[in-house]
Amino acid sequence: MSHQPYYPTSEAGEIKWLSNFINKLPSHSSTLKLPADQVSGIISDVQFYLWVLQHQHPAIQHYSLESTAYKGLIANGSGTEPCPLPVAPVFSQLPAVRLPGVLRRLANFTQLIKLSSAYSESIGQDLGIISSKNGTAHLLVEFVFSQDRGSNGDRVKLMFKKHGHDGIWIEGRRNDGNWEFLGVTTVKPWYDERPLSQPNVPEIREYRLRWWDKSEPNGDFSPVQKVTVGP
Secondary structure, three states: OOOOOOOOOOHHHHHHHHHHHHHHHHHHHHHHOOOHHHHHHHHHHHHHHHHHHHHHHHHHHHHHHHHHHHHHHHHHOOOOOOOOOOOOOOOOOOOOOOOOOHHHHHHHHHHHHHHOOOOOHHHHHHHOOOOOOOOOOOOOOOEEEEEEEEOOEEEEEEEEOOOOOOEEEEEEEEOOOOOEEEEEEOOOOEEEOOOOOOOOOOEEEEEEEEEEEOOEEEOOOOOOEEEEEOO
């Protein structure tokens, strides 16, 4: 799907696009005369991939970071009590596992939709399979993050594109706490260099962004993305 001009390039945008597609598809399937088994199959495909994106992969990443921090604590830490092992992720209500190639099948399926005699531009817009005139739609901020070392230890690096806007309004929260304003940036990258809430204790940080123009925030927030920051 990555070569499709309407398909988002960031993981947050991808999650939003896929969720919209499978939520809207059932309402158009009869009009488009799509085979019921193919509709059901592509929905199951996307649901499984969304579960991997939103639950399985983040949980494994979090466990990996905790395990790395634990290894360092055991090797070089201090204390008078044994340290329990990090808890490995346990998944309940697992979706049915699908075959590899979900996005390839999805790309083929969108072509099937567009070949339907009942297909219209309004259906395409509703499903998100028509790009804007300039090739992409930028209704929400799309961003990616990475971690590196700053002068105060680990920091989170946010990368984004302004797409003609003045800047980006950034909010964050830690360990499911309250959202707080972190800053406005007009240049990239932006760094979150706050120290850990508790020294040497990993924490989950979440971010959401919106546009900033003429000294005011505007538009809806981006989908939330999270990362675990360790000592």
